[in-house]
Amino acid sequence: MPTPPYRLIADELRRRILSGELAPGDTVPGENALVAQYSVAAETARKALGVLAAEGLTEARRGSGTRVREFRPILRQATKRLAAAQWAQGRSIWQADLDQRPMSVDSLTVTEQPCPEHVAAALGLEPTEPVWVRDRRYLVEGQAVMLSTSYLPARLVAGSAITAPDPGPGGIYARLAELGLGPVRFREQVRARMPLPDEAAALGLALGAPVVLIVRYAYSEDGLPVEVNEMVLDASRYLLEWEFPA
């Protein structure tokens, strides 16, 4: 089974991208160029370009052309309190090129709802017990990079500033602490997969861009879960980090 032409073309273009011959931002040879160069039908050239786009290496813009994408990740340090200077020795393999632009929030909504089934089990609630839901979207320079949905049991947080759009200084964890529920431990579970259409739309994702799903469980001193936070991240924009003792 010989390698089909569209793959050979894709392989060649990929090689040129990974070798740096085609740098981030550069325009990749278009359909017409490939048709002329390799003597194939336009559809075949398109398919080759589609492979690169699906791999997340390029980004096509109608009317303009196809360009090499760049990877400038935001460093998310989940355990940053532990990241003492003494452990800073040893560079990161990826850390060269970090996106340091400030992050903002748009479309924040805070509502009281019956608890979704899958969250109820995690919070130890009855199926439709009320929860406060905090929904937000994070942007970097107008570009959405993360969606976040927090669930907090209504019977624990009712009447607190947690139910207000602005929970005040220190955020909801400071308010939880004031209620004697101060989270003392977190558990984060992480998956990666291709986005569903609505996720792709909400994050403005290019083709071939996977998402990272993080679910954070916050526990109080009693060992009770007090918050579940579901996050959806544009994988191409994030470098995630955890530190922990042996």
Next chain:
Amino acid sequence: MPTPPYRLIADELRRRILSGELAPGDTVPGENALVAQYSVAAETARKALGVLAAEGLTEARRGSGTRVREFRPILRQATKRLAAAQWAQGRSIWQADLDQRPMSVDSLTVTEQPCPEHVAAALGLEPTEPVWVRDRRYLVEGQAVMLSTSYLPARLVAGSAITAPDPGPGGIYARLAELGLGPVRFREQVRARMPLPDEAAALGLALGAPVVLIVRYAYSEDGLPVEVNEMVLDASRYLLEWEFPA
């Protein structure tokens, strides 16, 4: 800009999959069925099926058909020593369906090499100082699920069992401890992206399956990095977990 037919067809099939009407393992309507049902050309029907495959929802097999994929993740608990029973309260949103089959290793190689540039900086080594490289592939029931490459400075580990294929009881961390380099802290950095062709081949990945990259840095009591471990995981097979204090 009306939604093109191939997307409408894909949307409908996706709905049926996500609603559970088409369960994991079920056969999805094929090209011919879609051509007949929607009165479109075969290529258009194929493209619709291609969308689902690229989203990782289905898996096509030549001669057989296209089936709904299943997600049975392996739970990787990076900080499992911390996962005391007291914090076990609160179920996971995803934990319902874990893959509990045993993991095995094949194609283990241990060699001494000049240190690759990107690793040298992380280990604080001169550009081509020698390192021992431990390369392995992990399987679950014959299916590759993870690739792992460990780098250890030769001047630290030369002569120890770390340079042998079988490092003995407790693995390389036990040997490092005996050398007074026992890792006391770890840092893990995580990314997700689409696989390169060689990664896809080594892991036997289906189309539309992203990979998760993990780089683990192990630090000795002195704060010196003693190991860098680069891992490539089949994202569809893993659920990653970290626990940490507030």
Next chain:
DNA sequence: GAGTGGTCTAGACCACATT
């Protein structure tokens, strides 16, 4: 052998961006 997915072609029309 019938049915399935995988690839290719030649030609067509459209939407959009740049000049």
Next chain:
DNA sequence: ATGTGGTCTAGACCACTCA
């Protein structure tokens, strides 16, 4: 206006699986 990518068609050949 020209060139770019996005979609569709009708027909073809191949490789594989399954009954």
